[in-house]
Amino acid sequence: MKRKNKIYLCMTAILIVVYIGLLFLLYVSERTSSSATIQTFGDAVWYSLVTLTTVGYGDLTPVTPLGHAVGVVFLLLSAGIIVTMFGAVISFVTSEGFPLLMLIFQRKKNWYYFADYGAESNTLAANIYKEDPDAVIIYGEKREDQMEFPDYPCMFISASPARIVAHKKNIGTRCKIFLMKENDIGVNSRAVGLHELPVDVYARTTNGQDHLSGNINFFHSYDCCARQYWRSKPLCKEEDTIVIIGFGNYGRCILERAILTNIISVTQHVAYHIFGDAKEFLAMHGHLQEVFSMGKESAEMDSLIFHDELWETCREILERADRIIICPDDEPKGWNIFWRLRRYYKTCGHIDLHSNRKAPGVSYFGTNEEIYTPDQIMRTSLNKAAVIINEIFRKSVSYPTLSWENLDDFHRESKIAAADHILMKVRILLKDETITEFTSDTIKRAYQRYCETKTEESMQDAYRRLDHMRWIRFYSFYNWTYGSVRDDGARQHPMLCPYAELNSEQKRERDVAWELLGRISIEL
16 A cells, blocks of 8 residues: 555656646747747646646637647646546545545534444434434445445445544544444454544443443343333233243343343232243253242242243143243244244233234234334443432442442442333332333322322332342342352342341332432433
8 A cells, every 4th residue: 555655646746747847848938939928937837727627718828839739738638637537526426535524524413333234233323313313324334336225314434433533533422333243343353442442332242241341332132122022011910921932042031031120019920931942041040949939830929930842732831821922043933933823722812923024913022123222222221220220329328339330240230120120110100001111201100109109108118028029039140149248259148038037228228229210200
């Protein structure tokens, strides 16, 4: 590249010398003639420009033989120069030069950079543009000729994040970088050095980590799908039996979210029947038996029953199930299960199918449009609620606690799990199972209901019991056990005990998650 630049510089220098030489010859030859109109060097420059651009005003013309010869050279060069200039303009407009120039005038807007273009990137970018019409969408690759141009304004620039950020010059909000392919941050050259840039990075992953360093954040499409599923199709009080067919990435995350958020009553006894290979899951979560009945249904607590046999053989369970969730990682396999279930089995509950393909008459979930949204990927509202929970908690206890910035990943996830349960708390307070989204009105009404009812000791006690149940599930899921003294290294906590054994201060700590509703209503 350096050698090419040197060649271009040499050629440019030669052309400039030749051009000046021709001007000098024209000037010298014409000034000797009394009838010449070109009398000065400036006249020669003006004549050359008028001739080379094919304007031809005719106010200046050479009269000497040498002047005519130089004029002929300029005439011959004019066509080549025009074609070259036109080609340069076309090349500039169609190359990265023009988009990079346009970025300079949009520095105050919000920039979103995608390392590559794909179905997931396109969906997220479209959802971002719906929420932020002034967003600047940038794809870090050249647009392919056969590619259909997106329905929203965007730029295809084959440039690294560092180059894009350099054009931002720290004006306006920080640029957001998205790596939408699974585990792309470990192999994509565009991910090198991102932790050193003033950007926020969101990388898709399949592992369980949510945070790497200061500006690197991970998201899981499977976990986003599970969150969206239970948000849009919440657990209802009358449901006692739920069947999950398929225990790959999607099935595992759907069960995890159910374990951590499906707490609606201290007397609930929901039985989850899971069909699929769960050996690794059970080996990893060795303390679930402390909060669930494992292997058999219970009338006193929730149950987890993992089946080694084929789902087709458990006709009685399928027929009495309140809902059946079909979610193998292989989507065509899921459709095959769906049609066989509909054709050969009598079911009383509804069937939910994980599918990115919409079809009439089918209760589906997990489409790209549902998963790849700004709030799902960047978790802005969820993380904000988690930060508020931590601040309320710090003020409510007598012992020192850490700020959000100083929390480790586990304790951050603990606060996020509490924030995840907020929607369930709203449904409980308002006794409305149809609520699937936060609004200022629903949050305000829920908090008012909480304030009115917590004055009754029995109701306040019920609220605390419910959140203690949720809290114990979270810690047991991550293999914490009871210990008389808290020991994070040994994963032991003195509050991992029945609610009745807690002291008064420990019981009051459970109020934090409910009091959060008041802070959120103020924010909204």
